[in-house]
Amino acid sequence: MTLNDKFDTLKENLGQMQRVIIAYSGGVDSTFLLKAASLSGLKHLLAVTASSESFPQEELSFAREMTSSLNIKNMIIATEELKDENYSNNPSNRCYYCKKELFSKLKKIAKKENVSFILDGTNADDIHDWRPGRHAAKEMGVKSPLLDAGLGKNEIRELSRMLGLSTWNKTATPCLSSRFPYGQKITADALERVNRAENFLKNFGFTELRVRDHSGTARIEVMPEEFSLFMNKSAREEIIVYLKSLGFKYITLDLKGFRSGSLNET
Secondary structure, three states: HHHHHHHOOOOOHHHOOOEEEEEEEHHHHHHHHHHHOOOOOOEEEEEEEEOOOOHHHHHHHHHHHHHHHOOOOEEEEHHHHHHHHHOOOOOOHHHHHHHHHHHHHHHHHHHOOOEEEEEEEOOOOHHHHOOOOHHHHOOOOEEEEEHHOOHHHHHHHHHHHHOHHHHHOOOOOHHHHHHHHOOOOOHHHHHHHHHHHHHHHHHHOOOOOOEEOOOOEEEEEEEEHHHHHHHHHHHHHHHHHHHHHOOOOOOEEEEOOOOHHHHHOO
16 A cells, blocks of 8 residues: 555545544644644544643644644643552553543543544554553544554654645654653652753754653763764753752763663663
């Protein structure tokens, strides 16, 4: 099946649903799904974005701007996953409780809006990774049209580029809770500290980065070809001073470099 065939299948499947809600994060996958849905002849399309301590505020602003540019209604809702100790205690299936909180609220909205389908941006590559949130989606009847159409990440990026979406080459922005090793308690203050640290480091020109919080030690992941940026003494000292001001005791550079999901490594 060609890329265009998959795209046509996606639009056809979406069009048959008629009235949908899309869990919209502003990322590559959900933005592409939103655009495809807008081209499919749906009678009712609503993007719902969750706002919480684990979702960077700059991503919330991006979601608002993107839905506005696509002329699609965007509803911002508050989710309270941190109040659930099953989530904040940070077990290996933490994402299950986050998604359960989100989808429970989306189901209430769907009932009020007379919507039959709730959709998420899971793609065909995601099923090869550890995704406990998928269990919550299945339990609550959430559909994954990108997965059903067999579209993987690179295909979604290419179609996004063809559609003129600015997200086609956007870097992944997983929730801030992914910066903490399983079993380490997640708090609102810790999430804010990680977010502020990463935003500060972006000012130095790093393309992709993570600041992993290991009980007060900052383990910084950047692309290996960008290690040299840390060799600038003044920049390095500025980074150390700022991260220590946030409460980190030790500042370290991970020599393996940036890689998604490094806390799942064994």
